[in-house]
Amino acid sequence: MEGKVIVITSGKGGVGKTTATASIGAALALEENRVVVVDMDIGLRNLDVVMGLENRIVFTVVDAVNGVCDIKQAAIKDRRIKDLYLIPASQSDNKDVLEAEGMIKLCGELRKQFDYVIIDCPAGIEKGFQNAVAAVDEAIVLCTPEVSAVRDADRIIGLLYARSITPKLIINRIIPQMVERGDMLSHDDVVEVLSIELLGLVPLDENVVVSTNTGIPAVLQKNSPAGEAFQRIAKRINGDVDLPFEIPRTNRGLWKKLAQKIGMRRRGA
Amino acid sequence: MKDEKRPVRLKGVGDSLWVSIDPTQSIETLKQELITVFQRLGHLTIQAKVVLDLEDADGNYDSLILDIRTFLKETYNVASVLENDKKAKTEKKAPPPLPDWDKKWKSKKSDVLFIAGRIRSGQRINARRHLVVLGDVNPGGEAMAGGDIIVLGSLKGKAVAGQPNNHDAIILALDFKPTQVQIGMNVAVGIDTDAPQTAEFARVEGDNIIVEEYMQANPFAKLHWPQAR
Ligand SMILES: Nc1ncnc2c1ncn2[C@@H]1O[C@H](COP(=O)(O)OP(=O)(O)OP(=O)(O)O)[C@@H](O)[C@H]1O
Numbered sequence A: 001m002e003g004k005v006i007v008i009t010s011g012k013g014g015v016g017k018t019t020a021t022a023s024i025g026a027a028l029a030l031e032e033n034r035v036v037v038v039d040m041d042i043g044l045r046n047l048d049v050v051m052g053l054e055n056r057i058v059f060t061v062v063d064a065v066n067g068v069c070d071i072k073q074a075a076i077k078d079r080r081i082k083d084l085y086l087i088p089a090s091q092s093d094n095k096d097v098l099e100a101e102g103m104i105k106l107c108g109e110l111r112k113q114f115d116y117v118i119i120d121c122p123a124g125i126e127k128g129f130q131n132a133v134a135a136v137d138e139a140i141v142l143c144t145p146e147v148s149a150v151r152d153a154d155r156i157i158g159l160l161y162a163r164s165i166t167p168k169l170i171i172n173r174i175i176p177q178m179v180e181r182g183d184m185l186s187h188d189d190v191v192e193v194l195s196i197e198l199l200g201l202v203p204l205d206e207n208v209v210v211s212t213n214t215g216i217p218a219v220l221q222k223n224s225p226a227g228e229a230f231q232r233i234a235k236r237i238n239g240d241v242d243l244p245f246e247i248p249r250t251n252r253g254l255w256k257k258l259a260q261k262i263g264m265r266r267r268g269a
Numbered sequence B: 001m002k003d004e005k006r007p008v009r010l011k012g013v014g015d016s017l018w019v020s021i022d023p024t025q026s027i028e029t030l031k032q033e034l035i036t037v038f039q040r041l042g043h044l045t046i047q048a049k050v051v052l053d054l055e056d057a058d059g060n061y062d063s064l065i066l067d068i069r070t071f072l073k074e075t076y077n078v079a080s081v082l083e084n085d086k087k088a089k090t091e092k093k094a095p096p097p098l099p100d101w102d103k104k105w106k107s108k109k110s111d112v113l114f115i116a117g118r119i120r121s122g123q124r125i126n127a128r129r130h131l132v133v134l135g136d137v138n139p140g141g142e143a144m145a146g147g148d149i150i151v152l153g154s155l156k157g158k159a160v161a162g163q164p165n166n167h168d169a170i171i172l173a174l175d176f177k178p179t180q181v182q183i184g185m186n187v188a189v190g191i192d193t194d195a196p197q198t199a200e201f202a203r204v205e206g207d208n209i210i211v212e213e214y215m216q217a218n219p220f221a222k223l224h225w226p227q228a229r
């Protein structure tokens, strides 16, 4: 069976695409899938650092597309998680070096060797975005509960629909205290505007910063709310569609379980 | 007052705009007069077919017609400007039938862009005349129309009605929370987004845009006859 190519995109920069790519990739691999994460943020590579693999880079995605090396050479094996690989971006090129055809060919080959191909998309809607989405089967739009991030996510959603891709939504960096005070958009506000299927809600979590700096993925850390949220997202991607959503809450740092499904199902609210 | 014949007169509005001009006048005078007539027509001039009637004037006015054509196309966005041919001119014109107000809407061809869906950030829907959206207009999305804009959903983006200068146009939404509205040349911003969900509409009064609850004002219920818009 052929694997799935999934892009993680946002429009706006710095909302957590790279963090999400690394976390979801790791979580899917922990569930016994063969996973490769591909850094398409050419010229501003990050994913290797977040995964703690930067000193192993020999070849990059540009080399793989241009046939300088084969996929086996470009894909770096993760140090901790079996069946997780990284194809890094190149730091010296810029986003114009690749063409959509090259990406389509590369993704075609990756599909044969992996169950999931997760692409870390650069910010923006220009060539880098277009290359990153050229060959995808599914798209995940990442958004933070900020008006500007919602605006950009909405733009990206329109562009994805124009390519016949139906995106799903992750809301990242939710701060429950602020939502409860009314100082931050709630996930309902965001879903109401974006009106696409919700895949998960991720709270702001200090552990993410620690994991970014140590290269240990948040999904491997104990008591990391963001790590747990990404694990549930991976389960949903992996087919567990009935997994209930957990809304980030403040009470004693615990997350209240919610039996009901939220988001798109609201009716007559 | 003396019944002086004006150098430019509008003779009829139907499938096309019939404008009679006196070609012996200077192009400046004619342009001035055309502006007066066309300004009044507002959005009706957009993509309109214009027929110029030179009346009984003798001589060749081809270059004059060329000038007027460029002027009208550039200024009022008309579709075409033709000279009325002589044959038609000699025919005796039948007096226009009296309008039957009760049935007048029947002869009106629909001129509405009716769409369903969500207008997202960065998208713009442009209707030549009226626009009906069965859905929402998101922040950053834009609905534009030569006439009215009706949103059967939430209007949270920008709505630009009555382009370029139809100040009779309205903007109506079941949930009226636009970031900005324009009607003709009037612009209004900063509409309260915490307001409850009610059907409201915007219209021009003087130089201002007024927003009112639709069912309370129910403005068109005051018309005596159903009219085509
Ligand atoms: N849930 C979270 N809790 C706390 N910090 C987070 C969370 N998600 C992301 N961050 C932090 O936000 C910053 C930006 O994240 P990241 O680099 O993943 O964003 P990005 O969308 O990939 O940015 P770019 O557009 O520059 O590629 C990082 O410092 C990361 O550690």
Ligand SMILES: [Mg+2]
Pocket (backbone or CB within 6 Å): A017, A018, A019, A041, A046, A120
């Ligand atoms: Mg990144």
